[in-house]
Amino acid sequence: MTTPAAADPGRPLAAWERRRLRGIERGLRTGTRGRLVLCLVLDVLALTLLAAGIFVALPWLFAACVAGNVAVCLHLGRR
Template sequence: MTTPAAADPGPPLGAWERRRLRGIERGLRTTGTRVRLVLCLGVDAVALALLAAGIFLALPWLFAGCVVGNLAVCLHFERRSPHHRAKGNPWPK
């Protein structure tokens, strides 16, 4: 009986591949995500409240809402990886 190609594990991983996969796995763990979620939702709520106040009350509140909205976007898209573009290429040669 032969093993299907999809079940074939292939050659063993190299050391750098194992390190890279462990780093990705650490980034996917759910440590501190609840606090981060509450923080992001809080900043989103403040941004929406300021935008609504700016539309209905005064224009300076709209500007403040846009600033807080940009901060909320930055919080949502914050890089979780230790390798950032400014630090160099995370892939080995």
């Protein structure tokens, strides 16, 4: 029986690839507390503006879209 291609781990990583992956992983782990608080504040702000836009006035909905985009960029952005 042959091993499926998806189970094949491929060639071992080169030293520079391992260093680069370790650096990316380290960057994802450091400074999470302050960044998490900022992300949560922006999420709450975006949801509040969204609710105000639906129930109060349309300009608040636009502000919610802008705040939501900023929050998403912060969540996905690099350090």
